Amino acid sequence: MLISAIFAQINPARFTVVVADKEGYIDYLNKLLPWVRPGGLVVAHNISPRQADPRYMEAITTNPELETVVRSGIGITLKKQ
Secondary structure, three states: HHHHHHHHHHHHHHEEEEEOOOOHHHHHHHHHHHEEEEEEEEEOOOOOOOOOHHHHHHHHHHOOEEEEEEEEEEEEEOOOH
């Protein structure tokens, strides 16, 4: 994980996409966020408040460092800080 953290500081992501099992989205989000630079996006496919893991929805809508819009099953999360 240390190598991942160093790489994230050298080459942070601007855009990431999560298309996987819904139960794993929260884990993927927690692993991706350190890699995403401020101003970067995390896009999650096939989610809606009724379909998505409630833990994921809570994480992307209550974290003050994130701003999220969910439309037509696509969640777009901006990392502000």
